[in-house]
Amino acid sequence: MIEPVNTRLGLDGKIAVVTSGTHGLGLAIASKLCDNGAHVILTTSDEDNVDLERAKTVLAGKPGSVTVTKLDIHDEHSVRLLLDRVKEERGQLDVFVHHAVSPDLTPLLNIVEPLAKALVDGGRVVIAGYTVTPVHGVIRTLALEMAWYKVAVNAVVTTVVDNGPMNIDPDLVDRLAIKSPSGRVTLPQDIANAVSLLCTDEAAWIQGQVITVDGGLELLERWGETR
DSSP states (O other), X not given: XXXXXXXXXXXXXXXXXXXXXTSHHHHHHHHHHHHTTOEEEXXXXXXXXXXXXXXXXXXXXXXXXXXXXXXXXXXXXXXXXXXXXXXXXXXOEEEEEEEOSSSOXXXXXXXXXXXXXXXXXXXXXXXXXXXXXXXXXXXXXXXXHHHTTXXXXXXXXXXXXXXXXGOXXXXXXXXXHHHSTTSSOBOHHHHHHHHHXXXXXXXXXXXXXXXXXXXTHHHHHHHTOOO
């Protein structure tokens, strides 16, 4: 008899913070982490009850669990208080995912020490966003600083995401899908899968990388080729 393959990623019991986690890529990432048994702390910067209720519905009944807290990532004091509270209430922090809804990543540079100290040995920091977000310089700085604390820092980016009926420009998504070597545009779940893989024990030696998840679309643009 063939034994079923265990597809879990070994994230059971991990404590993760996902900023701006009630919508978009943040919610997809939170959902994937919850699927793999992590407890996810979603942060939201506004009082959008529609996003919040939708997030609770999406995440209900998963192997992991979720709590929601309000946070302005640009408020350094509030971020420090959140990190302290997580350590006090949960005993540890394993993963910090920053859903980059703004191109301004300087707030992350202001919390290097408290973030590194909140994360246990082997902790992970992942920035998730779009290729237009200036992640390379920030990733290099964070990775060098946090390596001393045995924390791995990476980023996952994409050119465009297919959000289904919520697409701002459906025609653009269709054109890019035809152009893509893989035949479709990136889905939020594709980003979530890559982020989750970076949080596994096996990915511990990946440090300071910006990983583009787009099914090969960028390869065509880089080399001036058409499909």
